[in-house]
Amino acid sequence: MKFSCKKEDICAAIGNVSKAVSVKSTITALEGIRIKLSYTVLELTGYDLELGIRSTIEAVSEDCGEFVVNARLFSEITRKMSDEILTFETDEMLNIRITGAVTEYCISAMSAEEYPDLPEVSDEHRFLVPQDQLKSMINQTAHAVSLNENKPVMTGALFDITEDGNFNMVTSDGYRLALRTEHIDTAEVHRFVVPARTLSEVSRLLKEDAKAPCGIYNNFKHIVFELGEITVFSRLLEGDFHNYRASIPPDKRTEVIVRTRELVNCLERCALLINEKNKAPVRCVFENGTVKVSCKTGIGSISDTIPVDLSGDAVTIGFNNKFMLDALRASECDKLRIHLSGGNRVVKIIPPEGDSFVFLVMPVDLKY
Structure with missing residues (x-):
């Protein structure tokens, strides 16, 4: 030929x-x-x-x-x-x-x-998601995917689509959780887990500025993503994804509104003192319209303060610096709301308005 x-x-x-x-x-x-x-x-x-x-x-x-x-x-x-x-x-x-x-x-x-044949998957229950939306959903949840191969189902992202058309993409590694929600035009219920590697490749192929839809369908063993002239096939992960709704705190004692870039810059300054041999939690004291951030490792110490809008009780809390930075960088927002329920309760991060995403970060015990 x-x-x-x-x-x-x-x-x-x-x-x-x-x-x-x-x-x-x-x-x-x-x-x-x-x-x-x-x-x-x-x-x-x-x-x-x-x-x-x-x-x-x-x-x-x-x-x-x-x-x-x-x-x-x-x-x-x-x-x-x-x-x-x-x-x-x-x-x-x-x-x-x-x-x-x-x-x-x-x-x-x-x-x-x-050469083996690609899996045959019926498109009978196909649904559509705009490419830019799907790319954003994948990128905003990728940071919380588990790397623990002992529980393979958690090494992917849950696609939880409800009968009212809410498309929830969820990842969790046990220390943090990322939930991203969009509304799509479907009345069918879907629930399956897609490997993180697959979503990474799909995200690479998606166009940020494309409103053209991505067609998605599955047969509970395999999933297909249709992107115009490119089609992605993948196995689905088997097992029960944990009840993510139960992990999200329903209330708060303290709400903090912070400029994302200011907090990211502050935590990046702390990161200069943290490495594999010198690990320590970042200590945050939320009170009187500020958050006082400090960290002490074998390399040295840092103390920093940034302004915030705070309502509710003062809170002192510690957390993994990388986990918090990952969540902040994934937010795609200029400002964020941080909900706190005490020094030993999970940190909840949401957009300034609405709840298109929810990021959770577990606290770390402070020894200083």
């Missing part, structure tokens, strides 16, 4: 699908990219049995056929070619000739028969 396409298009497609290619596998074909040609449609697929990415581009051809080629080598060759249009031709022995105006490569390919 023979086809031609733009170098820019095929390089972009290779870059996208390569994220799902196995680095090392007992199935050699999984270390490659499947190339499938149907006349003017060229389909590239990477798949490691957990995550699959398929990208479709335009080609000039009158042929059909498919083959598998080593992903790393194919990527390097196409990237190094200097021509705007590349031509690919295979023979009966599965040798691929890649040519430009003056440069020509000839490499070996594999039969596509050795």
Whole structure:
């Protein structure tokens, strides 16, 4: 078979699908990219049995056929070619000739028969989420994903969609929790857990400024994300995600309104004294319209103060500096409300208005 396409298009497609290619596998074909040609449609697929990415581009051809080629080598060759249009031709022995105006490569390919099929998932219960919304939801919850492989279900994000159309994305590692909510046009109830790695790749492919929808559907074992010419397939995580609603405190004794950048800058100054060998909680005293922040480690000590709007009781509390910084950076807000219920109760962080997100951070015992 023979086809031609733009170098820019095929390089972009290779870059996208390569994220799902196995680095090392007992199935050699999984270390490659499947190339499938149907006349003017060229389909590239990477798949490691957990995550699959398929990208479709335009080609000039009158042929059909498919083959598998080593992903790393194919990527390097196409990237190094200097021509705007590349031509690919295979023979009966599965040798691929890649040519430009003056440069020509000839490499070996594999039969596509050795390449596993992507999972078949019905789109009967498909729902749509604007790409910019979905990207924001993933980015705002990524920081609280658990890294503990002993409980795999917590290493992903819960998609909890209620009958009134509220789409809740939730992550939690036991020390913090992130909940992001958007309203979507569906009356169907969905509840499943998507691996964090999958969402990281989906976020990379989503466009921040795109209102175009992302189609999502699943069969309780696999999930599919449709992003125009790119489709992502993934296994779902099995197990029971914990009751996140029970973790969110219903009331507060103290409300603090703070400028996000001021608190981030303050905690970043504290971070200069904290590392793997010198760990200590950050001490915060909320009182009299200020928060007094201090930290003491083997490297040194710091004391700092920033203004806040405070209503309610004075509170002294300690917390993990990185966990609080992660939540603040994920907020995407100029100001935040912080709800406190005492020095030994969870910290709740929400936007200045509404509750489009809720971040929880567990307190840490203070020894000074």
